[in-house]
Amino acid sequence: MMADQRKTIRVDLQLIADMIEPNTRVLDVGCGDGTLLDYLGAFKQVDGRGIEISMEGVNACVSAGLPVIQGDADTDLADYPDDAFDYVVLSQTLQATHAPRQVLEHLTRIGRRAIVSFPNFGHWRVRGHLFLFGRMPVNKTLPYQWYDTPNIHFCTIKDFVVLCREMGVTIERSLSLDHGGHRRRIGSHVFFNNILGGQAVFVLSR
Template identity: 55%
Template sequence: MNKLRPDLQIIADNISPKARVLDIGCGDGALMAALRDQKQVDARGLEIEPANVASAVSKGLSVVQGDADTDLSAYPDGSFDYAILSQTLQTTHRPNAILEELLRIGKQAFVSFPNFAHWRVRMSLLVGGRMPVTRLLPQTWYDTPNIHHVTIDDFRALVRDANLTQQGEWFLSGDKQTSRAMANLLAEHAVFLLRR
């Protein structure tokens, strides 16, 4: 079995066995396969890239091609225990509306994203004066799918403004978890668990 990306491993570790899960922007289905095989989760996926859909389906996963910005309204209210959006929020047109949809569809929602306030990103802008290219943000500014440059503090404010409850938060520096202390500056990646 392939090792999961660190943010996906955090999500997998915190999902209850036999839960119903919708993974939005599921990529090739790595998280779904791990949840199915290790926790007997009923996992469904929504993915925009046809090659990723084909890869996930070839693993025996239930994945359909679709776009988070337009296709979430087709899912009934409360139809999943968890809705997952990993490394996708910053690519959506209306992140606040996506959060509402996640928590309409799922009882709880996991959201993970790269932190655009990480010190390396800040230094790249300060010293080089150009948008950074990093391990978690590997594309140049004109070739990136990221249209919203979200920070941990921005996301916390969005959660607060939307009157959502934050049930858990995890931060990664490199591939290792780091503390909450100064997470907006020191964490490269964040994972949040939300509910209404």
């Protein structure tokens, strides 16, 4: 019912939703108000679960009939067994975790595939902002001042690719998204996408 009222979802969520096969099991880590889970349930018949740190988000989800628990990506992923889900989604949350590498290890352990999206700190606007003004960037994608941001572990697309290599994680697909919503395949073109991509979406597997 909810999905009928909002068939359009955020462009990065739509991108993730398009990567998920119908009739699969999905865990959305940091699911917010449940937009993606709701969409996946309505349009892809997905058996979805969520973890959300904010109580407002959790209560909104449960009140809407979505199976969501109050929890923390840094502490609560350890409970889940290996290969419990077809996909584990971490959308725009990695940069807010205390131990991103550990979280990524859990994601690829719990899910056959992990789908991770994050804001790219290597984007030209971020670089330009730092270069020209000498201050931490504040814009639509990164709306917080440095002193009250939940985002404590920013990375660039290149940083992320290097970490995946170090962890021995396979990058199955990678896309960048610019501020106009245009998507580009990253593949081996890390250098350009690291400048042009406002956000990135990676599909990972072990």
